[in-house]
Structures are given as C-alpha cells and as structure tokens.
Amino acid sequence: MSPKPVLKRVRGTFRAVVQTVAPRATTFEEEEWTWAESLVEDALARRPPSVRRQFKRFLRFLELTTIPRYGWTFSGLSNDKRLRTLRRLERSSIALVRRGVWGARTLGFLAVYGQEDVQARIGYRPDYRGWDARPDAASAATHLAAEEGETADAGRAHDTDGGEDA
Amino acid sequence: MKDERCNVLVVGSGAGGGTVAQRLMPLVKRGLRVLVLEQGPRLEDHEFNGSEVDMPPVLYEDGAGFLTADGSMTLAFGRAYGGSTVVYTGTSLLPPRRIIGTWEVPGLDADDLERRAQRYQKENSVHLLPPEKINENNHLFVKGCEAAGFRAEQFPVNVKGCRGSSLCNVGCPNGAKQGTNRVQLPAAEAGGVDVVTRATVTRIKAGVQGGIAEVTVADTTEGEAGLPSEWEPGEYRILADHVVLAGGSIGSSALLLRSGFDSRLPRIGQGFTCHPCFILVGEHPEPISNDVGHPKSFYVDAAAREGWLLETCMYFPFVTAKNLTGLGVDVTGFVEAFPRLQMILAMVCDEAVEENRIEVDSRGRPVVHYTFTYEVKERLALATRAAARIFFGAGALRVHAPLSVPTTLTWAEVSALNQRIQGDNFLPGRTSVSAAHLMGGCGMGHDAKDSVTDSWGRVHGFPWLRVADSSLFPNALEINPYLTVMALADRVAEGVLQEYGIS
Ligand SMILES: Cc1cc2nc3c(=O)[nH]c(=O)nc-3n(C[C@H](O)[C@H](O)[C@H](O)COP(=O)(O)OP(=O)(O)OC[C@H]3O[C@@H](n4cnc5c(N)ncnc54)[C@H](O)[C@@H]3O)c2cc1C
Numbered sequence: 308m309s310p311k312p313v314l315k316r317v318r319g320t321f322r323a324v325v326q327t328v329a330p331r332a333t334t335f336e337e338e339e340w341t342w343a344e345s346l347v348e349d350a351l352a353r354r355p356p357s358v359r360r361q362f363k364r365f366l367r368f369l370e371l372t373t374i375p376r377y378g379w380t381f382s383g384l385s386n387d388k389r390l391r392t393l394r395r396l397e398r399s400s401i402a403l404v405r406r407g408v409w410g411a412r413t414l415g416f417l418a419v420y421g422q423e424d425v426q427a428r429i430g431y432r433p434d435y436r437g438w439d440a441r442p443d444a445a446s447a448a449t450h451l452a453a454e455e456g457e458t459a460d461a462g463r464a465h466d467t468d469g470g471e472d473a
Numbered sequence: 474m475k476d477e478r479c480n481v482l483v484v485g486s487g488a489g490g491g492t493v494a495q496r497l498m499p500l501v502k503r504g505l506r507v508l509v510l511e512q513g514p515r516l517e518d519h520e521f522n523g524s525e526v527d528m529p530p531v532l533y534e535d536g537a538g539f540l541t542a543d544g545s546m547t548l549a550f551g552r553a554y555g556g557s558t559v560v561y562t563g564t565s566l567l568p569p570r571r572i573i574g575t576w577e578v579p580g581l582d583a584d585d586l587e588r589r590a591q592r593y594q595k596e597n598s599v600h601l602l603p604p605e606k607i608n609e610n611n612h613l614f615v616k617g618c619e620a621a622g623f624r625a626e627q628f629p630v631n632v633k634g635c636r637g638s639s640l641c642n643v644g645c646p647n648g649a650k651q652g653t654n655r656v657q658l659p660a661a662e663a664g665g666v667d668v669v670t671r672a673t674v675t676r677i678k679a680g681v682q683g684g685i686a687e688v689t690v691a692d693t694t695e696g697e698a699g700l701p702s703e704w705e706p707g708e709y710r711i712l713a714d715h716v717v718l719a720g721g722s723i724g725s726s727a728l729l730l731r732s733g734f735d736s737r738l739p740r741i742g743q744g745f746t747c748h749p750c751f752i753l754v755g756e757h758p759e760p761i762s763n764d765v766g767h768p769k770s771f772y773v774d775a776a777a778r779e780g781w782l783l784e785t786c787m788y789f790p791f792v793t794a795k796n797l798t799g800l801g802v803d804v805t806g807f808v809e810a811f812p813r814l815q816m817i818l819a820m821v822c823d824e825a826v827e828e829n830r831i832e833v834d835s836r837g838r839p840v841v842h843y844t845f846t847y848e849v850k851e852r853l854a855l856a857t858r859a860a861a862r863i864f865f866g867a868g869a870l871r872v873h874a875p876l877s878v879p880t881t882l883t884w885a886e887v888s889a890l891n892q893r894i895q896g897d898n899f900l901p902g903r904t905s906v907s908a909a910h911l912m913g914g915c916g917m918g919h920d921a922k923d924s925v926t927d928s929w930g931r932v933h934g935f936p937w938l939r940v941a942d943s944s945l946f947p948n949a950l951e952i953n954p955y956l957t958v959m960a961l962a963d964r965v966a967e968g969v970l971q972e973y974g975i976s
C-alpha cells in the first residue's frame with residue numbers, strides 16, 4: 308500500500324518553494340505542476356515515514372516563519388522576499404533548519420529538473436545510442452582533440468586497443 | 474522458515490562479492506555449493522532506460538539519497554545484481570603503493586595486490602579511450618590543465634563497445650561497462666554458483682559448524698523493475714561452512730553490528746572514510762559536447778601533495794542542481810545553461826577519525842556519522858581553487874564555487890580565487906557534498922583491539938567468517954577504489970579455496 312500523499316495540505320507552500328528555488332516554475336502550467344508533484348510524492352513515498360513527517364513539518368514552519376518579519380505567510384510573499392527568507396534560513400545556526408532548507412530545495416529541483424520536458428528544454432539530450440545519435444558533437448570533439456594535440460599524460464601503461472572500442 | 478545448506482555463502486554481489494563468486498567456481502566443480510545472496514534486483518538489459526528519475530530508486534540504496542546522520546552529505550552506493558559496479562563509472566586504477574604501505578597491515582603486500590588487480594584489469598577490458606571517443610567536456614579539462622599548470626592523466630576505463638551515451642551512473646544501457654554484473658557474476662553462474670537476488674541477510678550467527686544466516690527474500694510489487702527473486706519470497710535460514718561478507722562498507726558493517734559481533738569486535742563500524750566530493754561547473758560561451766561520450770576520461774592527482782584529486786565528470790540535470798550549493802539563480806543559472814557546462818568532480822582524501830563511523834539504529838538500519846574535519850574543509854577549498862583555474866583556463870566565463878560567497882565567480886575574479894574560496898565558508902547542511910567511495914568499517918589489522926579482520930579478510934576470533942569488500946580498507950585509498958576491492962576480494966577467495974585444499 309502506498310503511503311498517504313504528503314503535499315495535500317501543504318501544496319501552496321510547496322509550490323512557492325519550487326518557484327523560489329527554480330524560477331522556471333513560475334511559468335508552469337497545471338500539467339507541469341502535476342508532473343512536479345508526482346515526482347516529489349514518488350520520491351517521498353520511498354522515504355521512511357519520519358522523513359515525510361519532517362518535510363511536512365518544515366513546510367508548515369516555513370509558511371509561518373515569515374509573519375513576524377513581513378506580516379505575511381511564505382506563500383503570500385513575492386519571489387524576492389521568499390528567496391531572501393530561504394537564504395537566511397539556509398545559514399541558520401540551527402542545523403535542523405539548514406537541513407530543512409536543503410531538503411526542500413532538493414525536492415524543488417527534482418520537481419523541475421527531474422521532468423523530461425524541462426530537461427529537453429534546457430538542452431539535455433540523453434540517448435542510449437551516444438555518439439551515433441549526435442554526429443555533430445562527434446565532429447566537434449574530434450576537432451578539439453586534434454587542435455590540442457592530445458597532450459595529456461596517459462599515466463600508466465595500458466593497451467589502447469584492448470577494449471575493442473575502435 | 475525454510476532451511477538451506479551451502480558450503481560457502483557470499484553476502485553481496487558487488488566488486489567484492491562478484492569477485493569471490495567467480496573465484497570459488499573450482500569448489501562447485503568439486504560438488505560443493507557456493508551461494509551468493511544479493512538484496513537488490515537483477516535487471517534485464519532493456520530495463521536500463523537511462524533516466525535519472527527511474528533508475529536510481531531501482532539501483533541505489535535509498536534511491537541515491539542516503540544521507541549521513543546529520544544530513545550533511547549524500548552517500549551513493551548500489552544495491553543490485555553487481556552492487557555499485559552497476560552504477561560506477563568504471564575508471565580503473567591499480568592499488569596505490571603509497572597508501573597500501575601506510576596501512577601497515579601485517580602480511581598485506583603491495584606487489585601481491587597489484588598482481589591481482591592487473592588480472593582484473595585484463596578481465597574487465599580496461600584500456601584508454603582513443604582521442605576521437607572523448608568529448609569536449611573532457612578535452613577542455615586537458616586544455617584548462619595546461620593553461621593552469623596541472624598535469625592531466627588519462628583514466629583507463631573498463632568498457633567494451635562503449636557507445637558514449639554518458640549514462641554510466643544510472644546503469645549502462647548498452648551493456649558496455651564491465652562491472653561484476655557483466656563479467657564475474659555471469660561467469661560464476663555459468664560455472665554453477667547460485668546467485669539469488671532480492672535476498673537480504675538480516676542476521677548472521679555462529680552455528681555448530683560454520684555460520685547461520687537469517688535471510689528475507691522479497692516479493693516484487695506490480696510495475697517494479699527487475700526480475701523476481703530466484704527463490705520463493707519468505708524467510709530462510711541458511712547453514713554454511715564459511716560465510717564471506719561482501720555487502721560493501723556500510724552493508725557489511727551494519728550486518729555485523731545488528732548481529733551483535735561488536736561485543737567481541739569493538740572496531741566494527743570504525744574507520745569509515747569516503748572521499749567527500751563537490752560537483753563543480755563552469756559555463757562556457759558556446760555549447761560543448763558534454764552529455765554524449767564517456768563522462769570520465771581525465772584526472773589530476775594531487776593526493777600525495779595536497780590531499781585532493783580532480784576528475785572529469787558529467788551528471789544529469791537534477792543531480793547537478795542538487796549537488797550545487799545554494800538556491801535560485803545561483804544554481805539554476807548554471808543548470809539552465811546545460812549545453813554550455815563543463816563539469817569537474819573535486820574529491821578529497823579524508824582520514825579515518827574516531828567521530829566518523831557506522832552504527833545501526835534500533836531497527837538495525839545503518840546510520841553513518843560523519844564530521845568534516847578542518848583538513849577536509851581546507852582540501853575541498855584547495856581542490857575548488859584548482860578546478861576554478863582549470864575552468865577559466867579552458868575558457869569558462871563563470872564558475873560555481875560552493876566555498877565562495879557568493880558562489881558564482883566570474884573570469885574577472887580569477888586573480889582573487891585564493892581569497893574568495895575559503896574552507897571557513899563550509900557550512901554543514903547548506904554546502905552540498907556527496908561521496909561514492911565508501912570505505913572502512915571492518916578494517917584489516919593485527920587483532921580485535923585495532924581491527925576487525927586480518928589481511929586475508931578473516932574476522933578475528935571467528936574462523937568461519939570473512940569479509941571481502943571495501944569495508945576492509947583501514948583508511949582512505951586516495952584513488953578510485955574498485956580494482957583494489959577486487960584485488961582484496963581475490964585474496965580472500967584464495968584463502969577460502971585453501972581451506973578446501975585448492976591453491
Ligand atoms: C556512482 C558511483 C560511481 C563510482 N565510480 C567508480 C569508478 O569510476 N572507479 C572506481 O574505482 N570506483 C568507483 N565507485 C566505487 C566502487 O563502485 C565501489 O568502491 C565498489 O563497488 C565497492 O565494492 P563493494 O563490494 O565493497 O560494495 P558494492 O559494490 O557496493 O556491493 C555491495 C553489495 O552488497 C549488497 N548487500 C549489502 N548488504 C546486504 C545484505 N545484508 N544482504 C544481501 N546483500 C547485501 C548490496 O545490495 C550491494 O549490491 C563508484 C561508486 C558509485 C556509487
């Protein structure tokens with residue numbers, strides 16, 4: 308049985324965190340948010356219940372922590388003020404708070420850069436066929452190799468032909 | 474509870490376990506039973522899809538998100554048929570004589586280890602890639618080293634038919650990387666060794682003759698990657714004449730601790746080291762080939778002089794973002810420029826210290842305590858300065874430096890690198906650090922007062938029990954470790970064969 312979703316009651320704060328750590332998310336459509344949240348829910352579902360509880364607790368703390376300073380909850384602030392808040396907290400003298408920010412920003416990055424569409428948009432093009440799928444890249448690399456004359460030290464004695472790569 | 478019997482039980486199937494499994498084939502020929510139990514799954518070739526989201530939960534412990542106790546470092550280690558060799562990059566360096574000597578393990582000889590490692594170099598098709606198979610990310614490292622006055626050396630790698638898909642750390646989709654999952658384990662199975670996956674050894678204890686292992690074989694869940702276990706799911710008790718632990722630094726230490734061996738062996742879990750790393754990026758004005766081609770071809774070795782190494786590398790967008798330090802554009806400014814990124818792994822040598830150790834919690838799960846010493850922080854700073862010089866020497870416009878405030882350095886600041894990048898700026902929990910060379914926990918030495926095993930991996934006071942993995946290292950290796958693990962495991966297997974009169 309899969310564990311209960313974590314983001315249900317803290318969705319607003321979570322989305323605010325994602326937009327702050329990865330500003331690309333400010334233009335996300337609902338479909339992208341659905342992907343983002345499913346990536347994070349899947350990741351959290353594999354973690355122990357204590358980690359899921361800590362994450363939820365940290366988001367609740369974050370939502371309220373800005374009230375004394377700004378008179379507004381975290382998710383109600385501008386991206387700028389949210390970023391300032393997170394930057395302050397990531398340098399907190401309390402290790403648990405720093406850890407909370409690190410965990411939240413990591414899940415925020417997962418929500419954005421874990422999406423294949425986003426990866427394609429930023430120009431990441433993985434392909435199991437490697438060089439065969441990228442003849443343009445192959446010729447550029449060969450050019451650079453020739454240009455620098457391959458001056459690196461081969462270091463230890465190994466047979467260049469041994470691995471049948473050619 | 475079902476009962477099984479075997480002559481030799483091997484726990485774990487990674488660099489150590491895979492080596493032992495293959496080396497013990499002569500026992501099978503004599504009608505004896507060699508059994509390897511691996512807690513991770515066995516994947517079919519088509520299941521390696523190269524996705525940084527799909528593969529880590531299948532191939533890594535905790536989906537590659539295992540954190541030290543205070544959450545300040547991510548430790549990456551595999552759990553699959555082939556262990557961490559399924560996800561390693563395959564750089565293949567011989568055991569460093571300089572270090573083996575400093576370990577001062579009675580009976581452990583650098584020449585002997587080198588000879589054994591050379592055998593696995595050959596068996597694993599280790600060689601240098603030709604220049605035309607090397608991408609710009611790697612070539613720029615060489616160019617930057619020349620400009621900055623460092624000596625780049627080429628990594629020998631263990632690939633056969635590598636297509637350059639740059640996906641090594643999520644499992645090679647082309648079966649090119651010659652890990653134990655491709656070489657030693659299939660050979661062992663063909664030679665009659667039984668390998669059972671999804672089988673976790675939860676406890677071991679002494680039997681009347683040999684050892685007894687308690688094992689849980691897991692069922693598969695719907696949609697889960699990997700083949701079902703070779704055995705029926707359930708609980709097993711296995712009687713073995715000899716038990717060889719090869720669960721990795723954390724796995725073997727945790728198993729011995731939860732089985733209560735620490736009452737007689739107080740050094741279990743001690744001596745943990747891991748070569749802490751920064752992933753560093755430099756942004757170039759034009760796109761370079763970086764996500765195609767083998768990711769790791771060159772390195773700079775300043776371990777003896779200053780305690781650091783730099784290696785070329787290339788990670789995936791999420792892993793890259795996670796491993797940079799900071800928030801917002803400090804990180805995303807680089808990640809969004811992915812096609813223009815050059816990457817370097819800055820790795821430092823850490824020494825075994827009392828604080829850094831493996832323990833288990835009340836449920837027997839491993840907990841790793843790690844404190845960053847002053848030396849480690851300083852070495853991280855030295856390594857980052859060197860990497861920044863290499864990036865700028867190669868033509869990068871901006872560099873991400875975790876120990877600088879702010880973390881982005883521009884070309885105009887190149888003369889101020891020493892002032893800007895400071896070990897004092899290291900803040901645990903904020904500064905992103907990771908490690909993939911996990912070592913120690915069942916170190917070799919003289920006796921139970923200073924170690925867990927002797928130089929043949931025999932656990933002090935337990936003649937039926939051996940260790941054959943990276944946990945044997947009494948201190949950090951200061952270089953990529955898998956060939957040394959295989960060489961040590963080869964020795965351990967030889968010791969087992971000798972018990973049966975085979976030399
Ligand atoms: C991402 C990555 C990249 C790396 N790149 C390189 C490289 O390029 N060059 C290099 O030299 N080294 C590299 N390494 C390090 C290298 O892979 C390890 O040093 C080596 O594999 C360690 O071997 P081992 O046998 O100790 O453990 P592992 O290879 O980790 O194998 C241990 C196995 O035991 C299993 N196990 C643990 N406990 C139990 C239990 N109780 N019951 C059953 N099974 C159990 C685990 O599931 C695992 O499969 C890399 C590691 C990683 C993670």
Ligand code: SF4
Binds near residue numbers: 634636639646647
């Ligand atoms: S670069 Fe080579 S070894 Fe690495 S995943 Fe691609 S084909 Fe496999």
